[in-house]
Amino acid sequence: MQQNKPKFAFYVNMDDYESMSNSYGSTSSTxxxxxxxxxxxxxxxxESLRIRSLADHMQYADPQGHAQALGIGSAVWPLFGLLWPSSIQLARKLNNRPVREGESILELGCGLGLTSLMMHKRGAQIHASDCHPMVPHFLKLNQALNGLSDLPYVHAQWGEQSCPDLLASLxxxxxxxRYDLIVGSDLLYEGNTPVQLAELVNQRAKDQAEVWLVDPDRGHRNKFTQEMELYGFELVRQVCLRDRPILTPEGKELPYKGRCLQYQRG
Structure with missing residues (x-):
């Protein structure tokens, strides 16, 4: 007899709002x-974590143009601060994967850092990474919320690269x-991403490496697999995540449609 899978109410404390100063790189008195x-x-x-995220999805604060200089315009500026369903799915998948001694891990496009924080809490040697200048600040906030510290962070982006002098100034x-395992969630959101992302993965992956990517069926999965094959990566497993719904605080199911793609090289 098949048992019902446990359902976890992921989103709670939705009304715990605060205002926070964005003083990142700002010389303004206000x-x-x-x-x-x-x-x-x-x-x-x-396993559970508390995550501080943006309450208003239309917020924008780039007083000195640092995000713009890094290629992040006003339309996409707040995306780093949202808790995306795919990040929860990735955290769930990796939570079931044993932590391997000495294994180096990189999360690309970490955003609020849910997966990196969860793996860091479990003792994994993981580096969080993103290209948004506000991510390090929110990572520190979320580490403090969960009694954690010392999660390493590095800047990583695919596509057009930022000026080294700008990165240094920030x-x-x-x-x-180079890493043994590279992970990410909901990264294949534009048509040119598969080529650019596969190139970055190749640069940051060891000759023998794994890649785990959760994709909410945005339509670029096959192209990404083709690009990964050019760098010697084989798609060894696809896990359908359609049977893993996310619940609202009221208990309403929001069905998730996507896959966990697992690649291997060497």
């Missing part, structure tokens, strides 16, 4: 205010290390 909320994310029956250290 820094821009960001409205945030704290969400309690239950990854499994034993205190951002570019990713240079």
């Amino acid at each position: 820094p821009a205010k960001l409205t945030t909320r704290i969400q309690h994310i239950r990854i499994s029956s034993r 205190g951002l250290i570019p990713a240079k290390q």
Whole structure:
């Protein structure tokens, strides 16, 4: 007899709002205010995290143009601060994967850092990475919320690269290390991403490496697999995630449609 899978209410404390000063790189006496909320994310029956995210999805605060200089316009500026369903799915998948001694891990496009924080909490040697200048600040906030510290962060982006002098002026250290495992969620959102992302993965992956990517069926999965094959990566497993719904605080199911793609080289 098949047992019903446990359902986890991921989103709670939705009304825990705060205003927060965005003083990142600002010389203004009145820094821009960001409205945030704290969400309690239950990854499994034993693992959960509190995540501070943006409450208003239309917020924008780039007083000195740092994000713009990094190629991040006003339309996409707040995306880093949203808790995307695919990030929860990735955290759930990796939570079931044993932590391997000495294994180096890189999360690309970490955003609020849910997966990196979860793996860091479990003792994994993981580096969080993104290209948004506000991500390091939110990572520090979310580490403090969960009693964590010392999660390494590096700057990593695919496509057009940022000026090294700009990164240095912002205190951002570019990713240079090569890793045993590279992970990410909901990264294939534009038509040119498969080529650019596969190139970055190849640069940052060891000769023998794994890649885990959760994709909500945005339509670029096959192209990404083709690009990965050019760098010697084989798609060894696809896990359908349609049977893993996310629940609202009211208990309403929001069905998730996507896949966990697992690649291997060497």
